[in-house]
Amino acid sequence: MKIQRKQSVVLVPLPCQGHLTPMLQLGSILHSQGFSVIIAHPEFNTPKYSNHPEFVFHSMDDVLKGINISSPSLENIYDLNENCKVPLRNYLVKKMKEEGDQLACIVYDNVMIFVDDVATQLRLPSIVLHTSSAAYLHSMITIYQQPEKYFPFEDSQLLDPLPELHPLRFKDVPIPTVNNTVAEPVLDFFKAINNIGSSVATIWNTMQDMENPILLRLQEHYKVPFYAIGPFHKMAPMASSTSILQEDDSCIKWLDRQVPNSVLYVSIGSQMRINDKELTETAWGLAKSDQPFLWVIRPGSVSGFQCAEALPDGFEKMVGERGRIVKWAPQKQVLSHPAVAGFFTHCGWNSTLESILEEVPLICRPFLADQPVTARYLSHMYKVGFELEVIERTVIEKTVRKLMLSDEGKDLKKRVVDMKQKIVVGMQIDGASHKNLNDLVDFISALPSRLPPPTPVVGAFDTSSKCIRES
Ligand code: UDP
Secondary structure, three states, X not given: OOOXXXXXXXXEOOOOHHHHHHHHHHHHHHHHXXXXXXXXXXXXXXXXXXHOOOOEXXXXXXXXXXXXXOOOOHHHHHHHHHHOHHHXXXXXXXXXXXXXXXXXXXXXXXXXXXXXXXXXXXXXXXXXXXXXXXXXXXXXXXXXXXXXXXXXXXXXXXXXXXXXXXXXXXXXXXXXXXXXXXXXXXXXXXXXXXXXXOOOEEEEOOOHHHHHHHHHHHHHHHOOOEEEXXXXXXXXXXXXXXXXXXXXXXXXXXXXXXXXXXXXXXXXXXXXXXXXXXXXXXXXXXXXXXXXXXXXOXXXXXXXXXXXXXXXXXXXXHHHHHEEEEOOOOHHXXXXXXXXXXXXXXXXXXXXXXXXXXXOOEEEOXXXXXXXXXXXXXXXXXXXXXEOOOOOHHHHHHHHHHHHHOHHHHHHHHHHHHHHHXXXXXXXXXXXXXXXXXXXXXHHHOOOOOOOOOOOOOOOOXXXXXXXXXX
């Protein structure tokens, strides 16, 4: 039977794997709720259209052709924001003519700052998507509201608590620093990406049951409705791949040959890089742990090397069949495989949720941005992970063995199972994510088709019906 579609929504992702994936998942969620979904994306890292026949795609000329931005700099992101303005505006003008009131709103990744300007000019309601945890945003806002309280700090303070940000330490500051201080343009950038402008609501790939107090505080700050409807990858009805890189499925056959609950999965996501020293320490740590492992070494992820050729001499011979290296894995499938017992991760938010939802405890090796915040919460609040404080082979070896073999490791496993159960309850009818999704659908359906002039201010909408409920 053909579903009678509600209005259309336009989604604008940041074209990096960890942001593109949740936006496409959100698209699937909204599509399953009866909306027509248009993905207006920059050309860079174009999603695979054939994996998502349910969406209409529109490619915006981002004028970044030929620039290697596998891991975009601030400048690249500003360029992306500047260059996509006119293409998006032109496209929306055309769409608004074609669809009239049927075009309900535009949802954008919070890093695609320009979208709110374009939407405001056209009086189209806009909604911000946050692809990370609420704890990350809260820590950023707290820091940049009073930077003098945090910067500069001394090396001797690295393990001291960050004022007002328990359980974080100076080491976990989520804003990039040089010599323990932060540059003004960097601070400005973080302020810009967290300014929701005249957007009328925010959507979160997180769970109220996990982050309720922080979500409430943030909602008070932003004064617009918040919809925490995560975990997207489980709320989305379709499991189609969102990978930009080619997934190497052969590792699943290798996992099939392993003993249940025996393999450590190792990956630092789509953007982080390590140097050859860290590669060597990790390699020997894994080898000496004596545990089977599946290791993703992404091309370009070891500075100065193409791929796994940077591995130390004798390593492959020593691990033999016990270790498997791939360039890119079907991660969700890997984490759900019965052979996988642990995840050595950089603590990207998607990887974190994917791991928890498969009941896989973690070894946290965070690099920057939200990762140190997530690692700290995983290891010290939720207690489902061990944080690796030193990147050194014997420490890695011991931590892997602790995770895989010790009673402490078993305790992590129990807690991650509990945590997953709570999240699953939130996804069921009457659960928070489920209810918040229903509220979001009602909210979008009831949006005025065009905002009244002059530029609306936050508060023009009824924010009294709080979406994040106090519990
Ligand atoms: N991923 C994958 N295969 C890999 C490594 C990562 O499919 O070999 C996916 C992973 O499932 C996750 C995304 O890439 O959805 C990485 O996002 P995350 O937020 O964890 O980290 P980021 O890449 O943004 O640092």
